[in-house]
Each structure stands twice: as structure tokens, then as C-alpha cells.
Amino acid sequence: MPQDTTVEIKPAKGRPMLTWVGKRPLRHVTAFPAQHVESYAPSAASPLPPSARAAGDGASPLPRSGRGAWGEGPWPAAYPQGGLLFHGDNKEVLAHLLANGYRGKVKLVYIDPPFDSGADYVRTVNLRGAKGTARVAGEGYTLGEQIQYTDIWANDNYLQFMYERLLLLRELLTEDGSFYLHCDWKRSYLLRCLLDEVFGPANCRNEIVWQRNYARSDSHTYNHIHDTLYFYTKGEAFDWNKQYTGYGPEYIDRFYRFVEDGTGRRYASDNLTAAGLRNGSSGRPWRGFDPSRDGNHWKYTTEKLDDLDAEGRIHWPESGGMPRYKRYLDEMEGRPLQSIWTDISFLSSWSGEREDYPTQKPEALLERIIRASTNPGDLVLDCFIGSGTTAAVAQKLGRRWIGCDINKGAIQTTSKRLQAIMQAQAAAAHDQAQQMAMPLSAGQAEGESEPPPAQLSFAVYRVNDYDLQLQHNEAVNLACEHVGITRTHSDPFFDGTLGRSLAKIVPFTHPLSVLDLEEVQRELAARPEEERDVTVVCLGKELAADAWLAEWNQLRTRTKLPNQIAVIELRSDPRYGRFLEHHPAWAKVTIERRGATIRVTIDEFISPSIIERLKEQAGVLAPQIDDWRAMVDSVMIDPAYDGQVFNVTLADVPEKKSDLVAGAYELAAPPTETTVAVKITDMLGEEVIVTERV
Numbered sequence: 001m002p003q004d005t006t007v008e009i010k011p012a013k014g015r016p017m018l019t020w021v022g023k024r025p026l027r028h029v030t031a032f033p034a035q036h037v038e039s040y041a042p043s044a045a046s047p048l049p050p051s052a053r054a055a056g057d058g059a060s061p062l063p064r065s066g067r068g069a070w071g072e073g074p075w076p077a078a079y080p081q082g083g084l085l086f087h088g089d090n091k092e093v094l095a096h097l098l099a100n101g102y103r104g105k106v107k108l109v110y111i112d113p114p115f116d117s118g119a120d121y122v123r124t125v126n127l128r129g130a131k132g133t134a135r136v137a138g139e140g141y142t143l144g145e146q147i148q149y150t151d152i153w154a155n156d157n158y159l160q161f162m163y164e165r166l167l168l169l170r171e172l173l174t175e176d177g178s179f180y181l182h183c184d185w186k187r188s189y190l191l192r193c194l195l196d197e198v199f200g201p202a203n204c205r206n207e208i209v210w211q212r213n214y215a216r217s218d219s220h221t222y223n224h225i226h227d228t229l230y231f232y233t234k235g236e237a238f239d240w241n242k243q244y245t246g247y248g249p250e251y252i253d254r255f256y257r258f259v260e261d262g263t264g265r266r267y268a269s270d271n272l273t274a275a276g277l278r279n280g281s282s283g284r285p286w287r288g289f290d291p292s293r294d295g296n297h298w299k300y301t302t303e304k305l306d307d308l309d310a311e312g313r314i315h316w317p318e319s320g321g322m323p324r325y326k327r328y329l330d331e332m333e334g335r336p337l338q339s340i341w342t343d344i345s346f347l348s349s350w351s352g353e354r355e356d357y358p359t360q361k362p363e364a365l366l367e368r369i370i371r372a373s374t375n376p377g378d379l380v381l382d383c384f385i386g387s388g389t390t391a392a393v394a395q396k397l398g399r400r401w402i403g404c405d406i407n408k409g410a411i412q413t414t415s416k417r418l419q420a421i422m423q424a425q426a427a428a429a430h431d432q433a434q435q436m437a438m439p440l441s442a443g444q445a446e447g448e449s450e451p452p453p454a455q456l457s458f459a460v461y462r463v464n465d466y467d468l469q470l471q472h473n474e475a476v477n478l479a480c481e482h483v484g485i486t487r488t489h490s491d492p493f494f495d496g497t498l499g500r501s502l503a504k505i506v507p508f509t510h511p512l513s514v515l516d517l518e519e520v521q522r523e524l525a526a527r528p529e530e531e532r533d534v535t536v537v538c539l540g541k542e543l544a545a546d547a548w549l550a551e552w553n554q555l556r557t558r559t560k561l562p563n564q565i566a567v568i569e570l571r572s573d574p575r576y577g578r579f580l581e582h583h584p585a586w587a588k589v590t591i592e593r594r595g596a597t598i599r600v601t602i603d604e605f606i607s608p609s610i611i612e613r614l615k616e617q618a619g620v621l622a623p624q625i626d627d628w629r630a631m632v633d634s635v636m637i638d639p640a641y642d643g644q645v646f647n648v649t650l651a652d653v654p655e656k657k658s659d660l661v662a663g664a665y666e667l668a669a670p671p672t673e674t675t676v677a678v679k680i681t682d683m684l685g686e687e688v689i690v691t692e693r694v
Helices: 090-099 143-147 155-172 188-199 249-255 302-310 363-373 389-396 408-436 466-483 514-525 543-559 608-621
Strands: 005-008 028-031 034-040 083-087 106-111 120-126 135-142 173-183 204-211 226-233 266-270 273-275 296-298 324-328 379-382 400-405 458-463 496-498 501-505 534-538 565-569 586-594 597-606 632-638 646-648 650-652 664-668 675-682 687-693
Touching: 005 090, 028 090, 034 408, 083 389, 083 408, 090 155, 090 400, 090 458, 106 155, 106 363, 155 173, 155 188, 173 188, 173 363, 188 204, 188 226, 363 389, 379 389, 389 400, 389 408, 400 408, 408 458, 408 632, 466 501, 514 534, 514 543, 543 565, 586 675, 586 687, 597 632, 597 675, 632 646, 632 664, 650 664
Parallel strands: 034 646, 083 400, 083 458, 106 173, 106 379, 379 400, 501 534, 534 565
Antiparallel strands: 005 028, 034 458, 120 135, 173 226, 204 226, 266 324, 273 296, 496 501, 586 597, 597 664, 632 650, 632 675, 675 687
């Protein structure tokens, strides 16, 4: 893959154009390389056609030249032809995709971005086990952290955040591609203006209202029970598959009130005449009825009317009125889908889809969108993947997909969800192929309700080594507790206060630099009435930072200006020397070769983070953990680990929250000496990898 690359972005030309403080066009963006960290393909041998076999096995899911169903030209060579899941800031991921051959390849983009400024999204998890009722606050992240911790998540920065990503997404769409943005009433009016500017108002196809709740009681005015989806296209021509909804009982009783004798089929009686006089048989009397008396004509020739009557398609009213056409209910596709959707229920707490994600959307919602705007084999993209609903539905409907998220918990949740789907698809295909006594063809099998999977594998990549930056979230909490900083989540820039000073924690992935201090300077300039001093917490300092600080503070002392800046350097300050002491999760695993098999036994697992959080939340009455498996979310094994990419051969992901991992496993051993890697993920998402050469 290429190293850092600059990608050109076309300017937005739509009207009207929304203006905000700090608005800047996105003309170029840096594309960072991606690191391949994990791959998955079902463990069961699959007889699926080459178009759905595991990525990287030499099969060619789409033609290497010419037009594939997903877009013009060959599949980009940088990636295997399976699902793609990216962990990182979606701006950097989208730039990476543009630099690696995906410009103009995506048929459908659906995004469900953050709705509200200043909101915190925290995943709450339960420990496993039938009696495991202890709840642990999972990895949380403020929306401000999604923009590299340096911008304010207020109206202006929210608009810039969305503007840049919309421009990138437009570049990835095919010329006949579609775009859906999911939002609520708090930001919809601003986002509509942004979309008009980026895509052009002429390309706005629909404003869709989804009634997501039936009733609420948390509003002092009219209750908000709907979301809005804006549907845009990149150009005038776009793929569209008309969708239908079933008729309600009242509609059927009103319009399909007749029941045919003998067959019991319901039908409506439709008019057989149309306005205007005609020459020819359609203008002449038939069976004693003359439509010309009322200035009308028959819709069909009299010969066709005879045929319809012979087929039993003519309704003869008992009152003796004009004959009418029988329109059978069972021949109707339903009512063409309208722009107000009331037939898709929200996700209830007892839903089988529930992934304990606060913004999760029902699969039926994404199924409707994907069916309407794509065909099997097309590429679907969601850069706020969350719990993985978009990718899950795309996989089930035979579409290709790309997902990304800044939150590690989202990537883990999505990965587990897709593993279960692909495993079930591989098993179903295997059973079907055995029944047919022959492999499935590349097309859809006779009687099959859905197309075959477009892929039966996926890979996880990390862009710009974002895993290290995510540790900043946990570091902020630890540093605040250790130094005595009071967190203020309402301030999107400063992390809290230390006494009478504002406190800012610099990401611990680099020492304090002049650039970090200039960010503080710009923030203070944007708050001219702020008179408090500032304390910056960091790990190490560049020499240039000391000189900058000395000049800054001398100027303030000399001119009696506010906003002195002090620094707490955690590595050198004796008061905070123990801050870096960390207790990661730990596992004792026995890995041994026994003939043609490898046996893996997890003897013990400890997650200090879970134990510590339970103590913090429950005090002296902290729940006891009798079985280490209650802390484990999943176990995955790679029997031929190369030290870089973890290829999942065996995955133990309990289906129910009350179930536990097995803890002991056997799998086929490679013929020669190999490195076996066991990845254990706790309920908070922390991973431990144990390797053994056998």
C-alpha cells in the first residue's frame, strides 16, 4: 500500500451555501497507510461459488477487468475481495479509500452520524454467566474526541466536521450512486443545507420521516418520536428498485371487499372505462353496455373484454351496473413505499438484534434502504458503523460492504456480529450443496429467496495507528484521578479544572510540542473573557516547548495579562512518578501439540480493569467473580500466526450473554512447526494475545 498520500477533493458547487465561523473547503487531504490486523473466514469448508469464497484464497470474486456489479473497473489491488472493516477516524479512512482505488466505486452510502453536540456515548456491558448481573461502564468517548481532541464540538466545528466527511463521501460514490443521512430534529435543518451544498439541491430525492417510537414521556412539549433520513443521489441517473408495503386490514376491507365464489380470492372491482370517445371496437357497445352514452370508451377492445370474461376477470355487479375489472389482492405487490415510514419498529430491549449499543438501528430499516438503492454485488459503505447493522444487512443481502468507526468497541461488536452471520451462511450453503449433490452456481439457486453472499470473509485494518490514540481516553480518566483534575464534560476542549486553573491533557502518544501549545493559544484567543490560568499535563516535553512557555509566561507577567500556562510532566515530576504504572489483562494459557491436533486450554484470566471498575462502582460491596470466564467476551485462535495479521481459524463467541466461553479447544495442527496465537478479549474490549511455538 502507498505511504502518506495527498488526495485531491473536488469543491462543493451546490446552492445555497451555509456559512459558519472557520468554514474552510477541503481541497486536499492526507491519506495514511492502513495496517492489516485481523482476518476472518468461516472455519467450515464452504462450497460457495468463487464469487463468495474467502478473501485471499486465490479466488476472484469479481472480474479483474471490465465492469463489476459494484462499479467501473477492477477491484482495487490493495485489498482482498471480502468485507473491509476499518478502525480509525473516518476522515482518514475515507481519504485512505480514495487513495487506494475506491473513488467512484461505492453504490450506496448510509451514515448515522452523531446527532447532538456534547453528548457522551458509553457502552454498558454485563459480565457473562447465568448469574452475572454486574454491570460495568464500558469504553466511552465524547464526540469531541472524534476530531482529534483539538476542535470544539459546537455548532461551527460540528458543521466543519460533517462538511469535510460529506465531501469525501461524494468522491467515493459511483455516478449513479445514492446517499442516505440519518439524523434527528436537532441538526436536520443544518445538515439539509450542507447536503444541498455538497450534492446540489436538484439531487435531493426524498426527505423520509421514520416513526421510531410510538410514545415518549420525556418532553415538556410535543414528544419527538421520529427521525429524518435525507436521500440524495450523486447525479440525475441512479439505480432504483421500487419498494412496496403491505396493505393494512382497513385498506383491504375498504378496497378489496369482494370474495370470489369457488376460489375465495379477494379482489377489488376496477373501472373498465376511460374518458373520451373512440372509434373502433373499444368505442362500441359490449354485452348491452354502451360507455359512449357517458362520453367514455372501454379500456380494452371488445375482443379483449370477451377474453377477460372467459377468464373470470369481469365483475358483474348485482345491481346491474357497468361491468368492472377484477383486480386480485394476491396479484398486487402492495402499496408503493411513501416518504413516511411507520411500519418499522424501533429496537426494543427484548429484540434479538440488540447489541447493547445506544444508537443501534433495526435491520429492517437498512434492509429497505439497501434493497431500494443497490443490487446484489454492489458496494455499500457506512463510516459510522456503530453496532454493524449496515454491514450485517449488506452481508445478508449479497452486497459488498465497507465499514469504519473510531471506537474500538464498535469494531469488536461489528466483527463478532459478522462472524456469526458468515458462519451461518457457510453452513447453510454447505447443507444446500449436499442436498443438491452439486456446488451452487454463480447465480442464485432456484427457489432461493436471497442472492448468495458476495463474500464469506472480511479483514480488519487500522488507519494511522489509531489504536494508540484511543488509549488517550483511558489516560485522561487516569490522569484526572491521579493529578486531582475535576472532569468537565461540557467543555469540548479542556479536560477539566485543577483548582482555579483550566486543565488540558495532551495525548500521551507524543511529548508536549509547540503545536500543542499553539492549540491552547488559539483556544484562549477564541475565549477573550477567559481569565483563568491553564495547566497542561503531558508525557515528556520538546526543548522548543520550554522556550515557547518561557516567552508566553514572561509576556503575561510583564503586561499583567491572564492565562499563565503551567506544565505537569508526568515522567519527571516526582509527585506523579507512579502514574505510568499499568496493570494490563493477563492470561495463563497452555498450548500443546498432540499428534495431528493442537490443544489449547485457558487456565486463568484476570482483567484488572474490570475488577477495578467493579470496585469503583460498588465500593465495599463489589460483586465477586467466581469464574474467570465471566470477564471474557470472546476467544479466537490462529494456529499459524505470522506475528502481524491474526487470521481467525477458531472463534468462540457465546451467542447469549448468559453463556460462557468453553476455555478448552482442539483444532487441526499444521504439518510443520507453527506459532499458535490465542486472542482473549474481555468484556471491556481489552485484548490479550498469548503465543506458543509448537
